[in-house]
Amino acid sequence: MRARIFLCITLLYLCHPQLWPQAVTKQFPPAAGAQPTGTDSLPDDPSASSEIPVAKVIPAPPTGVPVEIRADTQREINNVYTLTGNVVIYYRTYVVQADKITYNRDTGDVAAEGHLIVDGSPDNEHITATHGEMNLDQDTAHFYDVVGTLGVATVGPHSRMVFTSPNPFAITGREVIKLGTGRYRVIDGTMTSCRLPKPDWRLLSKQINMADGKASARNTWFELMSMPLFYLPYVTHPVDGETRTAGILLPIVGNSTTKGLILGEEIYFPLSRNSDLTIGTEYFSKRGYSPMGMFRYRGFGEDFFNVRFHALFDRLPAAENQGGTDLLVDGRRDWGQHTRAVVDAEYLSSYAYRQAFEENYAIAINSEVKSQFFGAHALNGFAENLRFDRYQSFQNNTTNAEIRILHLPALQLEGEDHYLGKTPWMWGGIASVAVLSRAEPENDLNTATFRTRGVPRVDFHPHLAMPFSLDGWTFRPEVAVRDTFYGRSQNPAQLGVVPSVRDASVNRKDFEAGIDLRPPAIERDFTAPWLLHLFGGDLRHTVEPDVQYHYVSGIDNFDSILRFDDVDIASDTSELDYSLTQRLFLRHLHPHPCKGDEALGPDDLCGGGTVDWLSWQVAQKYFFNTDFGGAVTTGTRNVLTTTLDLTGVAFLTGPRTFSPVISRFNMRTSSATNVQWDLDYDPRLGRITASNVYAEYKKGDYAFSVGDFHLNAPEAPPTAQTPQTAVTNATSNYNQLRFSASYGASTKAGLSAGTSIGYDFVQNQLQYGAGQAGYNWDCCGLSFEVRRYSLGTVRDDTQYLYSFTLAGVGSAGSLRRAARIF
Template sequence: MNRVEFPVAGRQKNSRHRSLIFLSIMLFAANRADIHAQQVTNEVLPDAPASTSQYPLARAVPAPDQPSDVIIAADTQSTQGGHFVLDGNVVITYGNRTVEADHVEYDKATGDLVATGHLIASGGLNSERIQASHGTLNTKTQTGRFYDVTGTVGIKTPASPGKRAIYANGNPFIFTGRMVVKTGPQNYDLYDGTVTSCLLPKPDWLLSAAHFQIDDKQARASNSTFRLLNIPLLYFPYVTHSVDAEARQSGFLIPVFGDTSTKGIIIGEQIYMVINRSMDLTVGTDYFSMRGWYQMATFRYRGPGDTFLKVHYTGLVDRRKGNANQGGEDLVVAGRHYLDANTRMVADLEYLSSFIYRAAFTENFNQAVSTDIVSKAFLTHNQNGYEASLYNDRYQGIKRIAITDALGNIVTPAQQIRIFRVPSLEFSSVDHMLGHSGFVWDVDASASGLKRVQPNFTTSGVIERYDFRPELAYPLHGGGWNLRPMVAVRETFYSRSRVTPLGPVPAESVTGLNRADFEAQVDGRMPVIERTFTSGWLRNLFRTDFKHTVEPAFTFRYVSGIDNFNGILRFDDHDIAANTNELQYGVTQRLYLKPRHPSACTTDATESDALIENPLLDTLPGGITDGTGDGLQPKHQCGVQEWITWRVTQKHYFDKSFGGAVQVGRRNLFDSTLDLSGIAFLTEAREISPLVSRLRVRASEKVDVEWDFDLDTGAKKFTANNFFVDVHEGRIFSGLSYARLNAPGRAYNEGIPSATSDFSQMRVLLGYGMPTKEGLSVAANAGLDLKVSSLQYAALQTSYNWNCCGISVEYRKYELGSVRNENAYRFNFTLANVGTAGNLRRAERLF
């Protein structure tokens, strides 16, 4: 028998009624919207009178999630006086909802229907789905009763068999019950039921209760029992589970418990407060049985567009006394706000009262060993290639400073240096054409107030600095050559200067200083030399074509006029400009791979035969994805791929003493050395810089290798030598990094070298698994100081995930000298889409 499908009470056009009738119908519907809204939208609508026919016709629009036209499809049907009897694959659609069953009796006038046999009611704003043996429903009031129910909220049913379900929001759950009473479009009463977010029929956890209430915001129950792996564990007098993905609820977070060798037993609690839809606040405290009270607070704001503000505070009141006290405070503020499309305010600020506090209590190793804090805030406006900024920053760092003790001896303890730049004005531009002459120009200018504070020296108030640098260039192109000759002048005025000749302790002079220079530079890019290899053993081995390119480049730079370098107080990179006459030369080589048969690759992610499963894209347990791609990605990458990149460069200094600025035996930093390498190398006059090499290899989609080194040909040693490798195959991943530094000390001051100029460190990582997949995962990492043969830190994590819950355990060790020698044990237990109990935070995971 043919399948019948037809609408019921659909809209029609009629031009014979006046707008007064239409208005009366709308007013009546407004008073009785709960009963008659559907009737209004399905009645014959009148046309407007001739005098107003030029205006569009106004039509009543049903409220969200309200029924509208009813469409019926069935194998067989019979109708008598608006009463439908439907059999065989019955599908009734109204609004964004659907009812399916084997047998349905439907009354058009009242909207009542009775369904039996494989009843499925689905749809709504939260993607609700109810499966029942039988039930009743009213399509107009959206009320009814269902029996022997299994249902879901927030989970989209797969379009075809074999496909996995997809979360429709961030708070999905599944429920079962003897009876479900539907009291509204998104309101249900569930009797003798269970609620879980795990897949049935064997959920890892569930809540069972005699009565649940479910609406568009949350599911609530009294006197419920929490079961884990079908074992009753907890009794809850009252419990809620959020349904609305956009909703947030204030309350207490899951308590934190832990134990470490330096903090003792840890007990903590936090309160989460929703201020409004754009702001929230989390406040909490931990009690360390061996140290005292640790406080934390986080405020978050998310505004329109890219506007945001985040404030995070931590502090410890350490009960230890004297030098053993490691208490302190750390405040971080980050934010951004756009005043208009071209104007923005940005802040990235941090206040740290003690580096020892952060080293002793932060859980991030890189933070623990860092000795630099940079805070910045600026207001900037960009328009037509010009930028004007109001800028402020603060630097705080630990350096080795030469200090004379009571006996006259010079010592170099680790002390803090603070450098401030009070609100300064900066103006710059990109290249602008000078008429039709072919010349381009740009300019940089600033007016700053600066202050420096360190144990043996403090500037007297704020030092004023005014800097102005215009530039004129004439780009040339032809025959594959690209040249950019330019000239510039620079004028810088300081309201204070430094006393010369330099003594063991810095001294400030009240005399101002003017620095002026002339600059000339030529940047050159030679024609790229290239060759494509389409034959040979290498091509046959890798089954691909190869393309090799060689890109030579050079820069000649001349600066003259700076004859007072040692009289300049140091604040930032503006103050290390020096005379130079240099030539930088280098070459970049690239090796590209190209598939021999372009048809073998594809980027069409819609073709199932071109897709493979990528477990990295599956972020949710239980085989349910987040809807971003079903864990599939293209098999191959089309086109040319960059395989190997190797850049080598070096500088030749025709002016070996940089206009007399080089001080023998000291660590000299100039702008022309800093833009070549971040590793200091200049302690005496020299002609040749170290050879700087940067080699990167994309060996395959699973292996990345990088080798960076600075080779000092004069000293015949590597001043820096770094090696990195990353390997991942399926669920196995590993990483290795080696860093070697053998260069002038990081903090030379008045000829006193730092003891941190020579070190060798290694980092290793090895693991198997993924914390979002079912089964076992394990990972370990470690940091080794090869110079002194000691372990700096190490961690071992293991986790096991079931359908939708998991447990993770970690051991972590820190060895940071006298500041921190700690063994820590952490764990967490996670219920998918519900929460996590424990003290192992996501940011600390190794996976």
């Protein structure tokens, strides 16, 4: 039996000397009555008479790599092709062009002569050479007299070249040896990130090695605008945009009247794919060393974590020493859609250091330092958050006297309005538990006579509301209770005397009621051809009145409550809040393609739909309880919950019936224009107590902004008191102008320029002024800035800054991005 089987197998093999694999697939029969082309349908063929699919044998797909060859003349001997005249070979991702090519189909070897051009490969290379040899299967090659670019691909029917890397890498060389995918050696060549054949800058070396996404070379000359500038014993350059390499950054050089000559250097370390570290130091010839550093981390989604610090070891005597440290930490971590943790913290050792050496003008004049860390979870209208924060308010720049308030920690539970069963009533509220501390100096000598440590506070504030509508009128009556327990309290003191802390606990309770009444809005539409021509659409004008009444009763121990935040300034009140809001809506009838800042949004068409074009609110409060249950102390500024709800100006310097009239105006006609004006007018004083105006305009390369911020609020009423509480007619007078204008951008080719100023009308002094000009060539740019600070005795400084940028390498200089005008 075995011999018979062996004989059958042998005969089968002899009859079929080549055995090919076969594949079986389902093929459906042709439609009824259809006759397949080139075949005869047999009567017993089930595919011709039945709708049941049958299995048929199909040939196996061809093996090997498909090659397309084009040439004026072709000759082939034993799979070796000799091609001449306009030769083009398409092989995998390669496109090889030359005047003459010899191609071995068995080995993949290519020998090309005359005008050799190679595009494609796994490295997206574009190589031009006089001649060369290649192995298309092994991704190896040897080119001669080379000009090429890595990170460039050809797309589209017209072979349009596009950059596949944010910083394409360009090389030239007498010889270029490709050792494999991503590995090259350049002999007697150059490297740059500029456009060839005339790059703005390049690095020249006898040998350049490229591997693992970076290029390195020794004994290199840096050439700018065809002029050799300096010698580099060792240099690295990224080949693609994803590669980051540790190394020494370009040096920092600058000059300042306060710092003197500035010399600095930084070192960069990539720690992982999504984190890096930069550390360095600057030397100020007049002041000493200034170390600095930055750590960056980027995670999935919106997760990030940054740490930045800068300091100064000032060598001046103690009386003039302005050294200090500024450490900033910010980050975010999300756990799903409903839970996240956020940190935004700062440690500032000296306010004088900030004023004297902070580059950003707005930060330099800010006397507050805020640090907070919180975790929050929100789901189904309920939110829980745990918070740690630290607040500092520096009182001067010499002794570091400060007011310090701590929440360590504060746990808050908040519930949005939910219907109470199937009733029309809605319930919600806030409950919190906190441990609080406060320290406040008596005078500028930083002697802390008022200090609390670890004061526990429990606050419970639920409310019940029943909103309803009637004939277009909207009503929301609401009742609430509040109970706040403090582990410690304070001994009330007369005006001008700092209260003292006592260990006795205190419990504050109140009952609250109120109603929010909103009549129907009055509206009118305006449609006319001239409106369409002027504004591009129709206008709708609305008038929205709003009347609210609030009543709080039961707080009879206001003077015994320690003050930490807005929870502690609740008081009795009976007040009427009335406001009138006018809005102008614009309905665009002709959408246009998004451009400029509009293109940053999710839509492709902009200018369509209806926008809140203009809004203007006027509001005031009437107080039936003029002294707020005894919470108002005559002769000083009083800040209560009811005043913070209206304005940030402390207008309560004694009992009063009417609040100031506030006006809030906002206009945004387009993405290019923004105007805001907040104004407070106090009829009791007969003058404007606050006026903040800000206007901004952006159009193409032009950007303008102007802001005037004016405060003229009283510190005390103009009434005579006892000698112990004598007050004057002093005011908190503040009036500053900010203006900036710029043309261009940091990445704009050609010339860009801008200016920024800060002027104090009270001091009649230009506190800050800066002018910047820059010019960008093809792949490098140069910027200069002159900056002037005049902040009293603490800072009188003129700085001369510059920044030099190389595309694909980085920036060097003393002009940092955060302080640039544009």
